[in-house]
Amino acid sequence: MTRPDLLARLQALVRGFAAAGLVAGSRVSPREMGRAALGSAVGILVASLTAHALAPGLPALGLVAPMGATAVLVFAVPASPLAQPWPAVAGNTVSALVGALCARFAGDLGLAAPLAVGLAIACMFALRCLHPPGGATALLAALSGVDPGFALSPVLLDTLVIVLAGVAYNRLTGRAYPHALPLHPAQPAGAAPTRFSTADLDAALAHYDQVLDISRQDLEQLLQFAEAAAYERKFGELRCRDIMSTPPLTVPFGCTLAEAWELMRERRIKALPVTDRAQRIAGIVTVADFMKHADFQSIDGLGARLRGLIRASGLTHDDKPHVVGQIMTRQVRIASADRYISELLPLFSDAGHHHIPVLDAERRVVGVITQSDLIRALHRTVKAA
Known part of the structure; x- marks a missing residue:
């Protein structure tokens, strides 16, 4: 069997185990794999050189085998509680x-070996310094x-x-080590309130009652x-047509001020x-x-001025506006029916808009999105998350 054939079979075997749930899938990039591998090699090299310089009489470059496992934890999973300086x-x-x-x-030896591993684990639990390579270290010391x-050097x-x-390598490569544990972890920025509390998580962990490597x-x-x-994924899928109010309540350009005001009221x-005319x-x-x-800058007499604006004057020629086309805002923020709702959030939250007309491909008004529509959509998304 050639080497490529053997490699292909090994890869197929790993894929089979993974499909059966017996092999955990990789969740890190090749760059992170290389970073961890290089760091472990550097750590072992520095430990060997230091031990040889400080204690030249030590055999095997001043190293013991469990240090390889410690290097894996410190450099490959620096966020693990089992890899922190005190446990290590x-x-x-x-x-x-x-x-x-x-x-x-x-x-x-038949008694010393299992007794050493069991007592070492018990001591590590008691001292809150559980470190998996410690079991190997205890076994090595008992068998040797x-x-x-030996506990001090090497x-x-x-x-x-x-x-x-x-500490040096992880920080130089952008990894936090030692891994600080916040007393009150902050929620992600802009996240909706979580549906579980700290007490809920504590109850779940107590029910699980196993050591987690996190x-x-x-x-x-x-x-x-x-x-x-x-939440972001579900909300990000919503489009304007999914939440807009229909049919839209509109008025023509020539609608009188009195009719428009009464309709809004x-x-x-x-x-x-x-x-x-084409909508x-x-x-x-x-x-x-x-x-x-109605000159709202002056509070005194505002109601009378507003009634005077809305009431028809009965004159054929005057300077007073009579229809909505004369007082409307011509620059309108609009949205297409296919536009994602997430794109409109800044308009409501930052720009202060309350109503956004929704248009079809022919620029006809097919709906209106209000702050109420947006809040209802947010509420439905949070409930479904």
Whole structure:
């Protein structure tokens, strides 16, 4: 069998295991894989050189095998609670000491080996320094029958150097290490309120009752980001035609001011799109337009001036406006029926718009989106998230 054939079979085997749920899928980029691999090699190299310089009498370059596993955690998963400086340094050192003591007092290797691993795990739990390579360190110390000083050199020395190298390398490559744990993780910016509380998450973790290779704070923040992403995805799919009010309430260019004002008062709305004879948008008339022409700058007598504006004068020629086309706003913010709702959010939140006419391909008014329509859509999205 040629090497390419063997590689192809191995890849097919891995894909089969992955399809059966026996292999976790990769969630990192090739760049991150390279970063972690290079960092682990650098950490082991620095630990070896340091141990050789400080304790030249140590065999095997001053390294012990469990340091390879520690390097994997520190450089490949620096956010893991099991990879932080205290678990790494204390976990390896305590485990090495436990293994050495078991070898000295248990007598039989068949008893010393399992006793060392079990006691090391118990001690790491008690000291809150659970570190998986600690189990290997305890086993190595028990099987080798080393002196308790083995815990200090090379174990403590090697682990300290790897951790310090991890701090420098991770920060130089854009990874936070040690990984700070916020007491109150912030929600993603702009996210809707999550549907679970801190107490809910604590109850779920208590029910699960297993060690997770992720901090409780990171898990909560991850869930918040996932919920926010689902919310954004669902809201991002909505288009204007999905939430607009139809049929649109419009008035023609020649509608009298009295008719338009009465219509707004009856329907309790603050704006009316103004259309031409082909139902194409010509402008929009709002309460603000009426107030502007009634000189709202002066409060005294505003009601009388507004009634005078709306009431027909009965004259054939005067300077007073009579129809909405004379007071409407001609520059209108519009949206197409196929436009995504998410694109209109700045218009409502920042620009202060309250009503946006929705047009079809022929620029005919087919609907209107109001702040109420938008709030209803947000409410439905949050409920469905």
